[in-house]
Amino acid sequence: MAHFAVGREHAIHVLSEDQEGVARQFASPQADRFAGIDYQPPGDFGAPLIEGCCARFYCVTESVLPAGDHQIILARVLRYETAPAAAPLLFVRGGFATAAMPVLASATA
Numbered sequence: 001m002a003h004f005a006v007g008r009e010h011a012i013h014v015l016s017e018d019q020e021g022v023a024r025q026f027a028s029p030q031a032d033r034f035a036g037i038d039y040q041p042p043g044d045f046g047a048p049l050i051e052g053c054c055a056r057f058y059c060v061t062e063s064v065l066p067a068g069d070h071q072i073i074l075a076r077v078l079r080y081e082t083a084p085a086a087a088p089l090l091f092v093r094g095g096f097a098t099a100a101m102p103v104l105a106s107a108t109a
Contacts, residue, residue, distance in 0.1 A: 009046035014055035054086030
């Protein structure tokens with residue numbers, strides 16, 4: 001939990017629909033979860049940044065609250081970025097899925 005100490009920078013990544021392998025790798029119990037993953041090591045921002053995501057939130061920890069056998073991390077979003085036309089990867093009912101993006105009708109006069 002030291003990675004999320006108050007004042008520490010971290011990134012929240014919304015993986016794209018084609019990054020199921022990345023999600024599975026980070027969910028598995030292995031020593032180096034970044035092995036083989038395309039990412040930028042911590043530089044000006046103090047956290048690694050995974051490439052190919054549909055959204056990324058740059059955050060700083062405001063506080064960490066105890067919640068039973070878990071901890072709740074409250075973070076302030078410093079900035080964010082999104083990738084155009086990228087559908088997010090979802091985990092629903094024990095499996096992966098993608099969100100269908102609605103087609104917007106154009107208005108005509």
